[in-house]
Amino acid sequence: MSRAERGPTGTAGGSVPRMTARRMMREAVARRLVPGDRLASEPTLMSYFDVSRGSLREALRVLSYLGAIDVRSGPGGGPRIARPGPRVVGSALAIALQFRGTTMRGLLEARTELEPVAARMAARRGDPADVAMLRACHQRLAASAASAHRQRECLEFHRLLAAASGNDVLELVLTALAWMCGALDRARPEPEDRCDATRDALVVAIAAGDAAGAAALAAALLDTTTGPLRDGAARALDERVSWPDVDELPDIEDRKDVATWT
Amino acid sequence: MSRAERGPTGTAGGSVPRMTARRMMREAVARRLVPGDRLASEPTLMSYFDVSRGSLREALRVLSYLGAIDVRSGPGGGPRIARPGPRVVGSALAIALQFRGTTMRGLLEARTELEPVAARMAARRGDPADVAMLRACHQRLAASAASAHRQRECLEFHRLLAAASGNDVLELVLTALAWMCGALDRARPEPEDRCDATRDALVVAIAAGDAAGAAALAAALLDTTTGPLRDGAARALDERVSWPDVDELPDIEDRKDVATWT
The missing domain is CATH 1.20.120.530 (GntR ligand-binding domain-like)
Structure with missing residues (x-):
């Protein structure tokens, strides 16, 4: 991975997942999503944000670590908007x-x-x-x-x-x-x-x-x-x-x- | 993933990678590692912390997002201790x-x-x-x-x-x-x-x-x-x-x- 690909922050993880995470948060705020609101399915998100499954999952992980989404599995599960506090x-x-x-x-x-x-x-x-x-x-x-x-x-x-x-x-x-x-x-x-x-x-x-x-x-x-x-x-x-x-x-x-x- | 497996924080990502990330940081501090110090190879880390490759990589991702390690690829690359600031x-x-x-x-x-x-x-x-x-x-x-x-x-x-x-x-x-x-x-x-x-x-x-x-x-x-x-x-x-x-x-x-x- 070149310096440029790693993005201006110098942090690892690639710039695509990080940029995707940011875009998702910008949209979440612009659309006034509130904690508990569900995100769309993985294929829909991949298509909407034009990213691979791997990049999408990594973006969701970043957001999860930051407390911006909460991922629950099982029936009724999946990623939902959370409120980082x-x-x-x-x-x-x-x-x-x-x-x-x-x-x-x-x-x-x-x-x-x-x-x-x-x-x-x-x-x-x-x-x-x-x-x-x-x-x-x-x-x-x-x-x-x-x-x-x-x-x-x-x-x-x-x-x-x-x-x-x-x-x-x-x-x-x-x-x-x-x-x-x-x-x-x-x-x-x-x-x-x-x-x-x-x-x-x-x-x-x-x-x-x-x-x-x-x-x-x-x-x-x-x-x-x-x-x-x-x-x-x-x-x-x-x-x-x-x-x-x-x-x-x-x-x-x-x-x-x-x-x-x- | 059950509630218990997700750990007490309720954040996604599983408790093994998060616990591994914490153990790594505790050891890094205890051993007085300084920014720039390299971590061992992936097989060594997997064996030392007794985790799968997937869990180790996710632990490293968490630490990377938190600015505690810096991952560079190519010759002389690999994860190094960074200083979260x-x-x-x-x-x-x-x-x-x-x-x-x-x-x-x-x-x-x-x-x-x-x-x-x-x-x-x-x-x-x-x-x-x-x-x-x-x-x-x-x-x-x-x-x-x-x-x-x-x-x-x-x-x-x-x-x-x-x-x-x-x-x-x-x-x-x-x-x-x-x-x-x-x-x-x-x-x-x-x-x-x-x-x-x-x-x-x-x-x-x-x-x-x-x-x-x-x-x-x-x-x-x-x-x-x-x-x-x-x-x-x-x-x-x-x-x-x-x-x-x-x-x-x-x-x-x-x-x-x-x-x-x-």
């Missing part, structure tokens, strides 16, 4: 961080810097629906004693906070970081939670449009959450970010029960 | 943003919030080598009149600023965002640059450890850079982020001439 961003971030030898400490530092930014933006927007979701999540957390459930809701609270920023980039990146840090939570000895009051105050500040207060409280919340880690489990913080961790985390976006909250 | 993160971010209908305006908003954070961290660190790289890049920019060259150096300045934060997450995410915004620069009518003074002051503030000043100047720099866009080319800002854009951008990390600057 924080998992894909997290996976790409994690593999890059793993190669750099980044530790969980670096991940926490990024969250400590970025979550207050999201909280400030959320307070400026003061979207009532977002505030209601945050409040409901906080109430579920405060009422729950079961450790596994608390951990899920904790992740969900941080996801909702990131989403309340109203900025897709912050939402994707911060949610991916929260997931990667989820591995740390498993290393904690007790499901002790000293965050209820701070979380409550944060929701109040966002609802009141108090941007500076919300930013300070978001920083305090993360500080309280990770305090025990910094004090007692330095080893966990010095662990390197590992690529597999992300893929093995549950996909929160699938949890309709929590996401709709009504 | 901002391009991979940018590609994952871009496809997720494309599906959300995020506009370039949303991308700029994220940069406007995050670049000052990186500048503040850079000033707090005050790493002399990073400051020297930023200063050299600024000087190249100030001395250059050629539009294409300026554009490259502009991207490079923002990458260096992100790297000077000392945080891998911020470096990867901000560089990816700068690349995605690079598509906007092509839409600008003139290579006019009103940023030289601001950029100079920003480097001085970082060198002096003036965190608040650096943050304010980073915000001002982005504001000046994007001012013409906001004023005159609203249409460009309303364009949706498109997945292909990122892959088609040059890979700055390959540019040894600029990255080493000596």
